[in-house]
Amino acid sequence: MTASVKVxxxxxxxxxxxxxxxxxxxSAEFRKLLHEIGLFLGYEALKDLPLGHVMIDTPVTAFNAPVISGKRLTFISILxxxxxxxxxxxxxxxGASVGHIGLKRDEVTLQPSQYLFKVPPHVTTNLVxxxxxxxxxxxxxxxxxxxxKEAGxxxxxxxxxLAAPEGVAALQEAHPDVAITTAAIDEKLNDIGYIVPGLGDAGDRLFGTEDH
Known part of the structure; x- marks a missing residue:
């Protein structure tokens, strides 16, 4: 069964x-807006985290209050x-742990090559x-x-x-167990692998390194 795609x-x-x-x-505006949208995306992607209860004292009374329970989280940033x-x-x-994966895209083949893989050992048990x-x-x-997955x-x-229909389909075919959360699925990819209408290269716009 293929995992869900939530827009x-x-x-x-x-x-x-x-x-x-x-x-x-x-770039400053782009970073700020990405941060703001990222909060919404995180809320949606994590809305089914399991809850337990713990006794606390409010200023009024003792209260059996809900808290997140279960496995810890690990966030993996693709650089x-x-x-x-x-x-x-x-x-x-x-309190989440953090890992980084560095991938560089070949502009001819559009295939990624890895230059960094640094993740916490407990990715084997955490929600990643x-x-x-x-x-x-x-x-x-x-x-x-x-x-x-190879790391456990x-x-x-x-x-x-943002997602392109081609990317969603490819990811679901390769990893049907991985749910996707996104703000939009755009029209298509162009002939150099950019999302249309898209927003250009997110890394360049985020860090101000685009050509002028």
């Missing part, structure tokens, strides 16, 4: 995404653009959330998740800002 269509998310898509949006989603996810879950703003061809996400991860979810 977070909240009006605030869609409005902020439009502000990010604009060519004239500055470099994944850093833009890592910050808001850590705002939501400051893989972060990358763009799910275009799907090659990077597929490679990163395959490497995580078994409970994996994927969060992105």
């Amino acid at each position: 977070v269509d909240h009006p605030l998310v869609q409005h902020k995404l439009t502000m990010m898509r604009r060519r004239e949006a500055s 470099r653009a994944g850093e833009g989603l890592l910050a808001p996810l850590l705002d939501l879950v400051p 959330i893989v972060l990358d703003p763009m799910l275009a061809t799907g090659h990077s996400a597929i490679r990163a998740i395959a490497d995580l 991860a078994r409970n994996i979810r994927f969060i992105c800002l």
Whole structure:
């Protein structure tokens, strides 16, 4: 059975995404909006975390209050653009552990090559959330998740800002057990593997390294 794809269509998310898509949006504005949307994406992707209860004292009375229980979380940032989603996810879950996977895309073959794989050892038992703003061809996400599974991860979810139908289909075929949370599924990929209408290269826009 193929895992779910959730598009977070909240009006605030869609409005902020439009502000990010604009060519004239500055890197500072792009980072701020990605952070804000990342909070919504995190809320949605983690909405089924199990709850337990603990006794606390409020200023009024003792209370059996809900708290998150169960396995801890690990966030995996696919470098470099994944850093833009890592910050808001850590705002939501400051105690999560963090790993990084560095992948560089060959601009001819569009296939990723790995230059960094540094993840916590307890990915084998934790819920692992893989972060990358763009799910275009799907090659990077597929490679990163395959490497995580080889390292022993078994409970994996994927969060992105934008997806192309081709990337969603490829990721679901390669890893049908991995749920996807995104803010939008755009029209298509162009002939160089960019999402259309998209927003350009998320890493360049996030860090101000795009060509002018």
